[in-house]
Amino acid sequence: MNVVCIGSGYVGSVTGTAFAVLGHPTTVIDIDPSKIDLLNAGKSPIYEPGLDQLVRKYIGKTLFATTSYQPVHEADVVFIGVGTPSKQDGTADLTYIKKAAELIGAYLHPHRFTVVVNKSTVPVGTADLVTAIIEEASGLKAGEHFSVVSNPEFLREGYALEDVFFPDRIVVGSNHERAKNIMRELYHRLVERVSYEEISKDFAFPYNPLTPKAVYFETDVKSAEMIKYASNAFLAVKISYINEVARLCETLGANVLDVARGMGLDSRIGGKFLQVSSGWSGSCFPKDTAEFLQTSRKYGTELSIVKAAIESNRKMHEFVVEKIRRRLKILNGKKIGILGLTFKPNTDDARQTQASVIIQMLLDLGANIRVHDPKGMEMFKAVHPHLHVQYCASAEDVAHQADGIVLLTHWNEYLQLDWKQMLSIMKTPYLLDTRNFLPKKLLIGLGYQYEGLGIGTEQ
Numbered sequence: 001m002n003v004v005c006i007g008s009g010y011v012g013s014v015t016g017t018a019f020a021v022l023g024h025p026t027t028v029i030d031i032d033p034s035k036i037d038l039l040n041a042g043k044s045p046i047y048e049p050g051l052d053q054l055v056r057k058y059i060g061k062t063l064f065a066t067t068s069y070q071p072v073h074e075a076d077v078v079f080i081g082v083g084t085p086s087k088q089d090g091t092a093d094l095t096y097i098k099k100a101a102e103l104i105g106a107y108l109h110p111h112r113f114t115v116v117v118n119k120s121t122v123p124v125g126t127a128d129l130v131t132a133i134i135e136e137a138s139g140l141k142a143g144e145h146f147s148v149v150s151n152p153e154f155l156r157e158g159y160a161l162e163d164v165f166f167p168d169r170i171v172v173g174s175n176h177e178r179a180k181n182i183m184r185e186l187y188h189r190l191v192e193r194v195s196y197e198e199i200s201k202d203f204a205f206p207y208n209p210l211t212p213k214a215v216y217f218e219t220d221v222k223s224a225e226m227i228k229y230a231s232n233a234f235l236a237v238k239i240s241y242i243n244e245v246a247r248l249c250e251t252l253g254a255n256v257l258d259v260a261r262g263m264g265l266d267s268r269i270g271g272k273f274l275q276v277s278s279g280w281s282g283s284c285f286p287k288d289t290a291e292f293l294q295t296s297r298k299y300g301t302e303l304s305i306v307k308a309a310i311e312s313n314r315k316m317h318e319f320v321v322e323k324i325r326r327r328l329k330i331l332n333g334k335k336i337g338i339l340g341l342t343f344k345p346n347t348d349d350a351r352q353t354q355a356s357v358i359i360q361m362l363l364d365l366g367a368n369i370r371v372h373d374p375k376g377m378e379m380f381k382a383v384h385p386h387l388h389v390q391y392c393a394s395a396e397d398v399a400h401q402a403d404g405i406v407l408l409t410h411w412n413e414y415l416q417l418d419w420k421q422m423l424s425i426m427k428t429p430y431l432l433d434t435r436n437f438l439p440k441k442l443l444i445g446l447g448y449q450y451e452g453l454g455i456g457t458e459q
């Protein structure tokens with residue numbers, strides 16, 4: 001099948017590469033020529049473990065990249081994977097989706113049947129909008145020449161290849177038999193499970209061999225669109241919940257690590273997404289919860305639990321700042337080092353991260369901020385030009401004369417640091433580990449004033 005992926009970001013570049021690996025001639029289209037140039041030079045436009053190797057191997061063979069929409073003309077399936085950022089009021093900005101739909105319409109072949117697949121996270125009803133735009137731009141009839149299908153994406157950055165090649169579930173929303181058949185055929189090999197050995201011939205990416213077979217779930221378009229928001233909001237609620245429990249643990253002297261473990265042993269609850277942090281963030285949860293809440297309000301069915309999770313998350317950011325303030329007292333002029341700017345390790349995605357909110361609060365209190373991240377500094381700088389912080393080449397630079405260090409992202413690199421040497425260059429040995437990730441006993445033994453979240457200070 002001829003596949004086209006519109007957008008070469010975190011979703012488009014991974015999806016496009018995956019279908020190319022599976023043998024489908026696949027073209028990735030982006031309006032940003034710098035990303036297309038990178039792909040054509042055999043490089044991934046984003047940092048995602050394993051992706052560079054695959055792009056290098058398949059570009060020019062089954063994987064192609066261009067800024068032109070011409071390949072849509074020959075396509076059997078066109079995925080839309082462009083961004084849907086938040087507008088000021090929290091609703092999703094569909095500008096990129098509309099533009100992509102218009103251009104797809106302009107290039108659609110009048111004598112082929114093309115499935116247009118919405119992979120971007122979009123509000124319920126967007127498939128109808130995309131259909132109307134394509135009909136208008138192409139003069140072709142929906143259902144006869146093309147059909148718009150919803151196929152939300154569930155990949156996790158940092159594990160994107162594992163998630164795309166070995167998904168838990170593939171959700172397809174459509175009421176069009178021909179389109180459904182084409183989607184079944186396209187996904188057939190992923191549902192049947194490709195072999196990890198086949199996919200990972202040239203590199204290894206994170207993979208759990210116990211992952212069960214994928215469930216291919218067909219539903220109507222609106223339900224598919226809704227599944228994505230309902231899932232992301234649920235995960236955000238789960239994290240907010242354990243973070244609130246962590247705050248209570250701290251007050252009562254319980255240990256949230258044991259509490260979360262004990263809870264997660266119940267198969268009805270499950271242990272995933274019970275890791276305490278300074279709050280959820282990143283390019284998906286904040287915008288998706290905001291859009292979901294706004295939609296619910298617009299239609300008179302406010303999702304009060306989602307609203308509470310958003311408020312609670314804000315409180316978790318504040319809680320972290322409050323802990324620092326309690327320990328270091330007056331922050332005016334204090335040097336605080338931040339380790340980790342991305343919302344989680346193994347990605348360079350630094351959009352809307354908790355780091356930006358926490359750093360802003362610390363700056364407002366007069367602190368001097370030095371930051372480090374193994375992959376995310378470039379993007380963080382680009383998306384937060386208003387944050388006046390010092391970007392450091394290493395974690396050691398961050399520690400230099402610091403009154404305190406705050407670990408926000410649990411990059412493995414930070415586990416490997418020479419913490420003894422770090423201590424020797426700090427001014428005050430205060431270390432706040434917001435992920436309860438570092439070896440607490442060892443650090444206390446070295447002389448750190450170590451604090452985690454929800455675990456107390458006793459050993």
Ligand code: NAD
Pocket residue numbers: 006007008009010011012029030031032035081082083084096099100119120121122153154155156157283284
């Ligand atoms: P991104 O910002 O990384 O990439 C979007 C790309 O689309 C950019 O490269 C941009 O230049 C390009 N683009 C914009 N308009 C275009 C147009 N008209 N034609 C061609 N290219 C165009 O975004 P992303 O993180 O890949 O997310 C894309 C969508 O997928 C969003 O709706 C997001 O919510 C959803 N999603 C993201 C993830 C994730 O982990 N990043 C996971 C699941 C779902």
